Amino acid sequence: MGEPLNVGIIGVGNISGQYFEAIPRLPGLRLAAVADLDAERARAVAAERGVRAASVDELLADGAVDAVLNLTVPAAHAEVALRALTAGKHVYGEKPLALSVAQARPVLEAAAERGLRVGCAPDTVLGTGIQTARQVLDTGGIGDPVGAHVHWSAPGHERWHPAPHFYYQPGAGPLFDMGPYYLTSLVTLLGPVVRVSGTATASTRERSVATGPLAGSTIDVDVATHVSALLEHANGVTSTVTVSFEVWATRTPLFEVYGTAGTIAVPDPNRFSEPVEVYTPDAPEWTQVPVAAGYADAGRGYGLADLARAVETGRPHRAGGDLALHVLDIMESVLLAADSQRVVALGTTVARPEPVPAGASPDTW
Structure with a gap:
């Protein structure tokens, strides 16, 4: 180095x-x-x-x-x-x-x-969680992928963030704030998206800051607070995605990928290293998969370290601008689809980033 x-x-x-x-x-x-x-x-x-x-x-x-x-x-x-x-x-x-x-x-x-x-960001997809899920998928652990399901929800960030007003302005909301974790993971796992449809709404609920020096101040809401989308990937797989600041409680699975021979329970992509579980007909119970890929014990900043090493070696970096642009295109297209009530074709595409092998570090690859 x-x-x-x-x-x-x-x-x-x-x-x-x-x-x-x-x-x-x-x-x-x-x-x-x-x-x-x-x-x-x-x-x-x-x-x-x-x-x-x-x-x-x-x-x-x-x-x-x-x-x-x-x-x-x-x-x-x-x-x-x-x-x-x-x-x-x-x-x-x-x-x-x-x-x-x-x-x-x-x-x-x-x-x-x-x-x-x-x-x-997000570089959470470079951790052992999403990378192990990718390794299971790429090695045929659940057969051929058919679909994926994502559901992230919360009542709203004002319950914990001391200055949450920007979360309710353009560029944030549940889609732009939390969506990148799940959409980047979906593209990492299943490849680029070619078309989307969706719905986007906001409730009339009044919101105010719960903690910190701004506690009690009201929040203006200028974004959709509950968004549902259907994504078609270039390989024919479909993903359903819901992100919301309107849900007080849910029993809906967070993130799953479905294949012809099983299901992957994908860990929270807002984390780096939670365990992956798999269910198959041959082993009809949820089984934790040993870590098989990804940067171990990673944290925010590993994407930048990966970029630094890529600059030195002349290789592509994994948390790249083209990937972020494609994810942005997905989010923007979902809102356009919701507003126009039609299916929207994306104007960008991207290759899946190079996987992170087990035992790698961003300083050595």
């Missing part, structure tokens, strides 16, 4: 703590500086982490920063990514890649023009 990739983080809000936890155990990454619109918060985090605090402009102009970890709110993802690429830096961002496909395309075009990399 060569020199680590020097990383500057823009946006040190709630999610940044998970990245700060993982980066020190990834030799391919070196944290160089942090920036935030709230300069006082940036200084406090920098002091805690033993790095330099900077303004956004200073960080982007810093020649010692090789890559920007973009942890801003969704509405700023595309703008910050473009500014970082223009400054000659690789970019890895939180999901979604942008608010729309139209916003995202210039980001990937700018990277291609400059020979730079764009990566995007």
